[in-house]
Amino acid sequence: MGLYNIWVTEKCNLKCTYCYENNKSAVSMSDETVRDMISFISERYDASDYNMINFHGGEPMIAFGRIIDIIDTLSGKGLVFHYSLTTNALLLDEEKLKMLSARDVYISVSIDGDKYAHDMCRKKKDGTGSYDEVISKLPLIKQYFPRFRIRMTIAAALSDRLYDSVMSVSQAGADVIVAVPDLYDPEWTYEKIDALKYQLLELDQELNSEGTVFVFYKKPDICNPQVCAGGIEEINISVNGELYPCSFVTGNRKYIIGDVRSGISGDLLRKFSVFYGRTNPVCEGCGREKICTSSRCKFINAEFTGDFLTPSPILCGFENMMDSLERMKLNIMA
Ligand code: SF4
Ligand code: SF4
Known part of the structure; x- marks a missing residue:
């Protein structure tokens, strides 16, 4: 993609x-x-x-x-x-x-x-x-x-x-x-x-x-695969031509990975891509880990908690509510 x-x-x-x-x-x-x-x-x-x-x-x-x-x-x-x-x-x-x-x-x-x-x-x-x-x-x-x-x-x-x-x-x-x-x-x-x-x-x-x-809750239009593809398959281009890996952090120069003139810097991208696909330590053993937004969206984690591998408690709250909702729907259908 x-x-x-x-x-x-x-x-x-x-x-x-x-x-x-x-x-x-x-x-x-x-x-x-x-x-x-x-x-x-x-x-x-x-x-x-x-x-x-x-x-x-x-x-x-x-x-x-x-x-x-x-x-x-x-x-x-x-x-x-x-x-x-x-x-x-x-x-x-x-x-x-x-x-x-x-x-x-x-x-x-x-x-x-x-x-x-x-x-x-x-x-x-x-x-x-x-x-x-x-x-x-x-x-x-x-x-x-x-x-x-x-x-x-x-x-x-x-x-x-x-x-x-x-x-x-x-x-x-x-x-x-x-x-x-x-x-x-x-x-x-x-x-x-x-x-x-x-x-x-x-x-x-x-x-x-x-x-x-x-x-x-889930934005079907952003990124569906469970491992983030920010800066690899998804590129965000700011108004002045800077390149960012994720729409949530576009314009925040802390996350810049290049610009349209010189292209993507492998070194800058690697600073972030090392986190892609990694399990958040606090999520180990959670039944929702495979589909949770915090497992995929390391930039969202970083934006809310300052750490790529720590989810926001509010995001975790939404995931748990959705989990409970899905169970309620299954019970109704059963
Ligand atoms: S629901 Fe909470 S504990 Fe479970 S994977 Fe998501 S953020 Fe982690
Ligand atoms: S962190 Fe999430 S929203 Fe941002 S680029 Fe990665 S998968 Fe897409």
Whole structure:
């Protein structure tokens, strides 16, 4: 697999309460960086791989022209990629949707639930909520992307509204919903995490019968293999062309592994790849170790605990809740 996450811009037209991009400088990728990045990607291209490019931001639609140029340049060179992007939808219009659809770009729209939940987190620069504007775009989006995806971020303070939030976006026309808890939120407690289980059970029963795809917690779009491939099969390219092994640490120069001009430094990558596939000492003997995010995602461990081989207690709490939920589902089916 060849997966590239490209930060085309750090600019955004929203100021979400949980956004890690808020403190970054508001710049977009320069012409020169785009040119060097295309050479870098082209040199690594292997037609026998599954090749994917995911456009990140900021709000990627602010750099819409850039995105189209990158896709058209790569396809002009005969390179075949699957494309995706996640957008807050505010800048989407029919013309842009037509252009994205013609290039087969898979669209995810960020909506955090019903109006109350969404407006509490996803605010415009003037402090007002963005829900009404986003929701008004969904019929047009659905016209061009019938299976578009909703990407929900779940804040701890809104965890008791998970069921209502998911049902609300489902009723707004989404058939694919991915809800991911904000792991950086310091308000998560084991009680709050455990309380999600009953809402998730209800959602499972409700949405399955409607044929909606609903995924909670695990991000199916990041990395599925159980051993991290950061810097090997997955490359994250920051707005200034620096290379990072994981989307969670992109822009944090502690984790830099090269840049689009000089390529990946084997020495820098080895500092991190030595941890890939290793068992976390505290996880030895845990029944969930084979599928737990902390076993695979050493950068997430490092970000939360400062140690590549020590999982965050909150992440462990989510894994245990999911384990208990899966057992409850099996009991219901038995
Ligand atoms: S559930 Fe907790 S103890 Fe088990 S593997 Fe995951 S982080 Fe480690
Ligand atoms: S740490 Fe996890 S999310 Fe990051 S690159 Fe590795 S597998 Fe992907």
